[in-house]
Ligand SMILES: NC(=O)c1ccc[n+]([C@@H]2O[C@H](COP(=O)([O-])OP(=O)(O)OC[C@H]3O[C@@H](n4cnc5c(N)ncnc54)[C@H](O)[C@@H]3O)[C@@H](O)[C@H]2O)c1
């Protein structure tokens with residue numbers, strides 16, 4: 001057994017919550033590439049498994065950039081420590097360290113729902129920092145949610161005692177940074193571990209495979225400094241909204257369309273779904289409906305779409321539609337309903353393809369492989385519904401009660417799907 005070797009361990013400057021594939025392919029990669037000697041202490045979000053596997057190889061892993069033409073491997077030594085998120089002592093120690101200036105998070109969209117443990121954990125860490133007098137910190141959300149910094153700030157403040165010292169301290173010293181993150185990173189498979197063995201000779205139980213493309217745009221302040229992420233290509237802007245919309249309304253919305261239509265058509269991966277001419281046409285229609293609402297010129301959107309066609313078509317990246325299809329109740333608002341609302345606000349008709357995604361989702365929720373705790377009640381209602389109109393009403397009242405006027409056009413799409421059309 002030859003594990004990936006460690007030659008350096010940097011002092012911890014960044015804490016991270018949610019030790020999934022994406023963190024290791026994105027924020028960790030930017031931090032290592034920044035080259036300023038910042039290390040990360042990473043904590044698992046729910047299961048301790050990722051920390052256990054990584055700790056057994058001293059937190060070193062291989063990042064494979066998988067382009068259409070081939071693979072290239074990078075040895076990742078930027079994780080200085082990995083911990084089970086349940087290790088509250090380690091969590092408090094790291095966050096109370098004045099040398100740690102940033103806390104990043106990848107806890108999925110569902111991690112921001114009321115009742116999720118993530119905001120409570122952030123508050124717990126901030127309490128330890130405040131008690132230690134370690135000074136302000138930047139908390140950077142890296143999940144696919146619009147205005148993710150504000151969402152996290154609201155969730156954390158909602159848990160702090162009103163009028164307490166900690167509440168006042170968070171308001172004045174803690175910066176919640178919003179960020180748009182992009183790098184398609186599927187869950188690692190056994191075949192990926194085997195590919196790493198062939199490529200490097202290392203027995204890596206926790207490699208991560210990602211596309212060559214990467215983007216990170218951030219808005220907010222860093223009261224205790226930050227790694228030189230800009231040296232690795234990250235951009236710092238005043239207004240994150242246009243960048244979030246470009247990404248969520250084109251890439252992520254396209255992914256959701258391919259997931260729900262693609263699974264119904266028997267496809268397994270994004271590349272397979274997008275190679276299906278009927279789905280490719282549906283995707284182009286969705287993009288034409290959503291692009292009208294983006295605050296970018298035609299050339300910029302054309303360029304983003306050209307890149308997406310090629311990124312989605314990279315068949316060497318096996319991005320499973322089932323992974324993307326999880327938690328639609330948390331994803332479809334930012335991906336489909338926000339741009340749909342924007343269309344209506346601009347006096348346009350609802351997009352046929354936009355409604356088609358909702359229809360395909362309703363069908364998915366009636367199937368056997370639903371992983372979406374936030375849709376539990378809706379699944380019941382859909383089970384009891386006997387007509388397309390009832391299904392459409394249930395979907396809209398669960399997801400977008402302000403849009404129930406669209407019940408009839410959505411019912412048409414649902415009925416069309418029942419007759420075997422793409423909707
Ligand atoms: N994978 C990608 O291509 C990609 C790209 C851009 C953004 N993201 C963002 O990163 C998130 C994670 O993606 P991933 O590929 O790392 O997934 P993953 O399944 O590999 O990891 C998910 C991580 O989130 C944690 N988590 C899940 N639910 C949680 C909860 N309720 N509270 C706290 N932690 C929780 C898990 O424990 C795990 O550490 C996505 O949901 C998305 O918001 C992913």
Ligand SMILES: O=P(O)(O)OC[C@@H](O)[C@@H](O)[C@H](O)[C@H](O)CO
Pocket residue numbers: 109144181182183184185251252255256323324
């Ligand atoms: O990661 P999720 O579950 O939010 O969504 C699935 C994909 O749409 C998403 O991971 C994209 O691959 C990613 O956002 C690309 O940057």
